[in-house]
Amino acid sequence: MIGRLRGTLLDKQPPWLVIDVAGVGYELEASMNTLVALPAPGEVVQLYTHLAVREDAHLLYGFAREQERSLFRALIKVNGVGPKLALAILSGMEEEQFIRCVMDDDIKALTRLPGVGKKTAERLIIEMRDRFPQWTRATLDGIPGQATSTRPTEANAMVDAEAALVSLGYKPTEASRMLSGLGDELSTEALIKAALARKLAG
Known part of the structure; x- marks a missing residue:
């Protein structure tokens, strides 16, 4: 391993x-x-x-964080959740956001994630609720340093961001709508992050 x-x-x-x-x-x-x-x-x-x-x-x-890996491993143990859906969930919200959704029975927020319907959201809440007590106070330390890579052209960044969103399970038209109107100076990673945050906010 x-x-x-x-x-x-x-x-x-x-x-x-x-x-x-x-x-x-x-x-x-x-x-x-x-x-x-x-x-x-x-x-x-x-x-x-x-x-x-x-x-x-x-x-x-x-x-980036051991807690994120722990959550991934817990997610793939849930009936009907494979690695691809687990990554989509982790991409759509931070670990603590996901934990709060589970603890608060926030089915609506979970169903905004790609591939998560109402039944899957309910199953996540039921099967995951008892697994969080030891994590809720964990320190969320990311990898030192910020992403500082040279920004590609706006068009390439948008194309790459849309392709990444599609790979997470969003439909092309939905991915395009999520990216519409976002800042001209954003990198691919920043575009994806902003699009996911917009989707989560409804």
């Missing part, structure tokens, strides 16, 4: 990133919250990881 990686960030194309560890390039899939927390390519990063072994592939997922 690969539990943590420390190396040089080679590339990040949401929701994917590549880390060079002693000459070996590890490809990981990560939530948008983790991707936004990462520094620019070329910087050293450390991520907590989860390895999912399937018949046809070994998939590695990366997380």
